[in-house]
Amino acid sequence: MIGKGRDYTMRVSFLRFIRRSFFVKVIFILFLVSAIPLSIFAYVTVHVSNQTVMAKVNALNFQVVNQLNEQIDNTMVRIQQLSNQYGLSPVITNALNAKDSYFDYVIQMQELLRTLDTGKTTIGDIADISIYSVDSGEVISTTDSIAPLAQSRYEELIHSMEASNKAFQLIDTPSTENSFLADNSFFMRKLTYSNGTGYRGMLIITLPKQALQKAIHNINLGPDGAVYIVTSENKVIATTSTASSTEISKRIEQAIEGWNESKHSEQFVVDHSLFSIKQSGNFHKWSVISEIPVDQLSESARFITRTALILLMMLMLFGLIGALVIGYNLYRPLQRLKRHMRSIQQGNFSNSYSDYPKNEIGELGMMLNNMAFRLNTLMENLQQSEELKRRSEITALQAQINPHFLYNTLNTISMFAMLKDYNKIRSMLHRLISMLRYSMENYAQLVPLSGELHYITDYIAMLQLRYDCQIIVRTEIDEQLKGMLIPKLLLQPLIENSLFHGIFGKETDQGTIVVRAVPFTEETVMLQIEDDGLGLEPDRLEQLRRYIQHEDRGESIGIKNVSERVRLLFGEQSQFRIESNAQGEGTIVSILIPRHRLEFAKEEHSHDGSI
Secondary structure, three states, rough: OHHHHHHHHHHHHHHHHHOOOOOHHHHHHHHHHHHHHHHHHHHHHHHHHHHHHHHHHHHHHHHHHHHHHHHHHHHHHHHHHHHHHHHHHHHHHHHHHHOOHHHHHHHHHHHHHHHHHHHHHOOOOOOOOEEEEEEOOEEEEEOOOEEEHHOOHHHOOOOOOHOOOEEEEEEEEEEEEOHHHOEEEEEEEEOOOOOOOOOEEEEEEEHHHHHHHOOOOOOOOOOOOEEEEEEEOOOEEEEEEOOHHHHHHHHHHHHHHHHHHOOOEEEEEOOOOEEEEOOOOOOOEEEEEEEEEEEHHHHHHHHHHHHHHHHHHHHHHHHHHHHHHHHHHHHHHHHHHHHHHHHHHOOOOOOOOOOOOOOOOHHHHHHHHHHHHHHHHHHHHHHHHHHHHHHHHHHHHHHHHHHHHHHHHHHHHHHHOOOOOHHHHHHHHHHHHHHHHHHOOOOEEEEHHHHHHHHHHHHHHHHHHHOEEEEEEEEEOOHHHOEEEEEOOOOOHHHHHHHHHHHHOOOOOEEEEEEEEEEOOOEEEEEEEEEOOOOHHHHHHHHEEEHHHHHOOOHHHHHHHHHHHHHHHHOOOOOOEEEOOOOOOOOOOEEEEEEEOOOOOOOOOOOOOOO
């Protein structure tokens, strides 16, 4: 009963949400507003698609006709060019002259046949090239033996050409009973004398209609479409149509008649078929005709229309259902999100909601949880950071130039002046000025590692002059890390601790400090200070580590300052380590810095730093 009452309350709340919620109203308004544009879009899409399909098919159809016509023209032009070339060829001219000896005749015939074979290979689509000589009355062919005119299969063609007054012509006889004449087209040219008074022979180039049929064999215009190659007398010499010759002739007559009525339009419709005609402007006047039934073209358009209508109805139905489902599913998480945001607005950042759904709203809710947690953490860290900043600034100023150190330095210079040791005075003043300039005039918070090493060099050199000791500083710096930026005066407190609490404690006149900057892992870089001083006892080392990790105040203000500055600059992933194996074996201070937090100086000035 309780569950049913809860469901009833939820449904009532949802209905009230529908009536009041601006979000649900927007969903329904968007659905109603989108229904009309969607319908218009569907209509325009169908119409444009149909027009595009028709235009594309028409363009492709006309492109096929143009390309086929151009291919035929190219073949005819090559044939005509070959005939012009052979009309002036000395080999053919000599072969047409009467020979004084049989030997000369054989040599001329061999040379002539080689020339004709070369021309046949150049054209490619032709079946034969023949020469008829008026003087000898013979026909020389690349495929047949040399024969008198009366015994040659070209006799009828040669007599027809002789009866005409044309210098050249293309002869097509597709309806003749002679299969040789019916299956080929013949380009014939009269070979005249140089003075133009008559002709001395004839060139015959045989173009098989099988080659034309092969050229259009792979053209597919649909089950009822066809391509025709038609002569100037409207005779079909090649086609892809499977209809009878009578039906083909009827279709060609209708196409030519429609073409003439349309004033030679490139495309027109006749008897429910779209025709494209391209007539050659060359001497042969052949035409290429393509035919595609209109029903075949509109079949794809009808399919697109039906598919678009079905999809439109389905989209509208799904849109209506989806709007209701989305409204109901968004109601509860949106309300929860609203309560969560109101809680954050009131300044309560500690509340966390974990029952968000696993969707975009759930991600937004988790982001709110994270934001509230981060805000709470940032507010706590802000107070700590402000206090730490104040303390760090004071400590950093103290670490720049220790007044006691400056007093001892000036006192040492005064002593050297009394001793008139001007070289040491000049050296100490030079290094003191360099240190003052670095610490006071350079206001940048971050400096290149090479510059910091140069400052350390001056610092240690002054201590050597003052204490009359030998301090060896070795640097092991990776070449790529010399320009890395670190907080200014980061290393000086560590060097000072190594000297005064380590090396000087051994009461010897010599000590060694090693400064390293090398890759530690693929993701971190190590900055390290190592000395050979007294080292630290285990209890003292553990106490120092606890002091660095906590807010307690101690004696090693410089080390604490360095640790805090490293953490503030390079983040919580950085590490500050102090190691000392045993008494008298020195101390190692290591700083591990994440690579992605490193910055580098634009211009690097390296200093060796060795003393």
